[in-house]
Amino acid sequence: MTNTTAPDKSLSATKVSNVDLQLCFALYSASLSMTKTYKPLLSKLKLTYPQYLVLLVLWEKDGMTVNSISERLFSDSGTLTPLLKRLEKLGMIQRQRAREDERKVIITLTEAGRLLQTESTNVHSQIACSTGCTITELQALNNQLIMLRTNLIKNLNTV
Amino acid sequence: MTNTTAPDKSLSATKVSNVDLQLCFALYSASLSMTKTYKPLLSKLKLTYPQYLVLLVLWEKDGMTVNSISERLFSDSGTLTPLLKRLEKLGMIQRQRAREDERKVIITLTEAGRLLQTESTNVHSQIACSTGCTITELQALNNQLIMLRTNLIKNLNTV
DNA sequence: AAATAATATATTGTACACAATTTAATTGTG
DNA sequence: CACAATTAAATTGTGTACAATATATTATTT
Secondary structure (H helix, E strand, O other): OOOOOOOOOOOOOOOHHHHHHHHHHHHHHHHHHHHHHHHHHHHOOOOOHHHHHHHHHHHHOOOEEHHHHHHHHOOOHHHHHHHHHHHHHOOOEEEEEOOOOOOOEEEEEOHHHHHHHHHOHHHHHHHHHHHOOOHHHHHHHHHHHHHHHHHHHHOOOOO | OOOOOOOOOOOOOOOHHHHHHHHHHHHHHHHHHHHHHHHHHHHOOOOOHHHHHHHHHHHHOOOEEHHHHHHHHOOOHHHHHHHHHHHHHOOOEEEEEOOOOOOOEEEEEOHHHHHHHHHOHHHHHHHHHHHOOOHHHHHHHHHHHHHHHHHHHHOHHHO
16 A cells, blocks of 8 residues: 555545544544554454454453453344354463353353463564554544544434 | 433543543444444435445545545445445445456446435434534534544554 | 243354455556 | 557455344243
8 A cells, every 4th residue: 555645534524514424434444554563563462353252252251251341342143153162263362151150151261362472472562553542642542532422322222 | 411310430430540431332332333323314315424434435426446445434445346236236326347447346326326425415414413413513523533534544553 | 740930151143353365447657 | 560568347256234034942821
């Protein structure tokens, strides 16, 4: 792609009224760009970005059920089940039914899964570097995105 | 911001140093939430969000090649080719090889494809409403996301 | 206790996202 | 002109994203 200094008009930037439309595309393309940035870093750990997100959750709190991971990541079982099976096949986690309620599946980190956390520490800093933003800018953007997400989810069924 | 149910700690919000990590997840989940918001509105038009993005591009400039659409949307042929074939099957576009260079495929809107633009006008306003943000806020967020995307893409091969 | 409802996960099917490879057409070079 | 290099799409294969449905387990109700 080389030339990144091309004029960024985004979609329909000429019409000022279409800020909503512009924002949606900016959000979409920025998210994809972020995934592309993560890809080479994570592929060294044999992980995809969504798999990495699951591990982040487990590093914070091990032994969660599929459902609680799902709520944390705004994901669903149709996505998580096969993803978790791949993580299990990779030897990063273990899947086992809860004894007190056999509908629930408990996800536990393996030794290898726990060790990955240390290996992944320098991933963060490289990402932060690639954003070209200051901590303050990242923090501001983070807050706005959380607000946006909260509003969108709140209004999901009201449209 | 009334009832947002669960407290939003995002991922690892406890560690202030992980702003980068938080931002990545906020971006990811906000983008997915946006797609979910679009879904019911677009399904009335029988479209998916990526298909809608292609139509937005064509409404702005008809008769583009696959490659130019690809650059505009930060997408690639592996994604676009099947997507465009579906849009063709839906009767929204036509795909034809360029006469002067038969490697290129020209994408042209059909009458039905052009007419959809009018039908989609109220989609924007409903999205803007769901964001719960003011025009100024949307504009600011848009600018920051474009900056972020530009930086990420610029640094893609430098990591 | 049997029937019913609710819950948690799994399965199926469609549609991206993207790397890697392939195919076909065009351009460049000797 | 012949032939390698380049370019534009298409193809293949893996991994989500998500709606809809199925299955199994637990809780409730009659």
